[in-house]
Amino acid sequence: MQKVITIFKNHKKKTVGLIIAALFMMGASQVLGSRDNKPIIVVTGKVIEDKFEQSVFATGTIEVKGQKEIFAKISSPVVEIAVEAGQKVKAGQVILRQEADDLVLKVAETQAAFDGRQSELISLQSNLKTGQSELMLVTKDYERKKALYELGAVSLQELELAEKSILLEEEKVRLLNEAKIPLLKAQIAEGQVALERAKDALNKAVVTSPIDGTILSLPVKENHPVQMGTLLASVGNLLEMQIETGINEVDAADLQIGNEVEITSEGILSEPSRGVIEYIAPIAQLERTSQGDQTQVKVRVSVGAKEDFKLKPGYSVNMKIILIQKDKAVLVPYEAVTQRDGKDIVFSVDNEGKVIAKEIQLGLSSALFFEVISGVSPDDKVVLNPTEGINDGVRVKVNDKN
Template sequence: METHIKWIITAILVLGIGSYFAYSQTKPLHTELLEVKEQTVAQEFKEEGIVTSSLEQPIFSEISGKIVKMHVKEGQKVKKGEVLAEIEAKDLEFQLRQLQAQLESIKGQEKQAYKSPYSAQVKQQQLMIEETKRQLEIGKNNYEKIKSLYDSGAVSKQELDDAENKVKQLENALLQQEQALKLIEEQAEPMPGTSQYYKGLRESVNEQIAHLEYLLSSKKIMAPVDAVIKELSVKEGAMVTPQTPLMTLSDDNNLEVEVYLLTEDVINVKEGMIVELIQKRKNGDYSFKGQVKSIAPAAEEKISALGLTEQKVKVTVVPDQKESPELRPGYALDVVFTTLVQENKLAVPKVVLFPTENGGDAVWVVKNGKAKMQEVKTGMETDELVVIEEGLKAGDLVIKNPQLEGLKVGKAVQQSNK
């Protein structure tokens, strides 16, 4: 009886194991399946760029002195002509007063160099000349009248000759008086070169005065353009010289992004190329467009994050003003360069591929609910996708995980619940 029961139990176990084995062989695998579709595939790479200003201008003082007032602070926006700082200039003001007094002294010395006693004689002689000129004009008019009367026979030849002689006498008198005036002026002139001497003195002092006035006008440091105070190099109360940088201005209306690319990457970058700029944010990254403005003609040595020396080329990108968020110099942005685009291509994630025994590539596809190994010919690759040139068609279902346990040719496969 006991032997009979043992046989029954053994039979039940064998039947159960066989049934389980048979079920496990026919039970479908549940996994994620991907439908093959045509899509646009882009080959791209990404580098970090830094926002800079196209205009970064250091500001210097043209005079030495103490900063008595600093009107701005870092990050402040200023307008062209706005006062940035004021510098004390007492020494220059004292020098200016000295030169102005010196100029007045020169003018006084120049006056003394000319002989004043002759001024009355000069005036008297000038009056005589004016009177003679007046008489000569009357004589000429009278001569013309008499000549007209003579031509008509109203007066004698003697009267015409008398009128003509009168004009000649007045002309001779005028000539003598003008020569007399010239003689008086020559006698009143100072020594040769005196005029040039005092003229040179005046011009020299005037040039010094003009220079000091220019420097004094520079004691108020003005903003040369509309800009932002990027950095203050000195504080109020500091002593400065013309070689001391006071601050640096940047133009936030003309921002650029500088990014350094490896020499092998920059080959595929061209001026005018549209790029994607990404600003990282806590609530999600913000993406906007930019355009390559320029590519440096030579590479520079840069140290990588791993401490390696690399040859990199500076590329300057201009953000799209309409799309760009509020940016400031120093902000970091990711710059995405798209170097190759293929449209309407069948592409799958690179993770679905696995190597074949003959060195090719293959994927697992599901047809009629069964797994099938399909060899493929690949094309362009990106970081995540690979283009399938041959072996697949649109609508095919591909198993995402080629290492799935239990996966083999002919195995039943179903889409897992997502």
């Protein structure tokens, strides 16, 4: 009897245990089920159809193209400034004069010495002609006396004197031809060089504009001493501007001469100015920037300016270099694109909050958008920054703030 009771108790315990386990599994199943059915909160963006451009952004400083800097060629104080900064000038117009009293005296002395040698040369050349005429006369006299000597009409002494006269005149002519005149001509040539140098030095005291343009700077003052090599003035054409900048090696690979550039300057320009890339350096160089050392390619942008152009040399500007433009393209936010199994995917959300995975074919890209060749349509709503939990068929709730 006792054995039967024990068996019954054991059976009862097993039954209660099975019931408790079943209830636990049912509860867990409900809990898990409730979790699976809970929608995931997401932020979405919209696929749009709009104009598209692929651009590179950079900063730079406005410069005058072909700016000419004029440096002092002599050490001498400035005695007169004939223009002022901002004034328009013509090529050859006087900008300033430096003191030149010593140079004027040097030119006068050199000119006098040159003129004196010229006069001396004329005199020697005249003497040469006279000597050549005299040589002809004594030669004829010798020939006449020689004939008379053979007839016994003159003495040997007279003949020898006539011969000596020839030798004397020949020596005079030879000395003029081979020594005095060549030496004087060489001195005159040297004098000519010295005179040109003196005049050139004097001319350097008068500083003129090398081009038509505007005086950009005049960093000197009247009566102040100036050393050779000092910057006297800079001149440039304010209607021909440029910007030189460095583009990182990745972006520079897509640049081409002729790319259009939009130029902006906050607070100065109400609408962008236009420019065009006119030069791309053939090599890249390591440059120190505010973001550290970068490998950059130098680029020069030509800027067309007008009389009322608001950007002045030295102004900092922002540039958008336009690589490609399309009037119409399907665009998806950059954050919506992810990769699954090596494929480009976006997750669109239908009106019932259900996720639909869509494989897409990408085209160009910008800082904010990808161009989509196929796979989505304008006005599709797509999940931004999808997590691993976002998959095809998952239910989501769109954040009301989006």
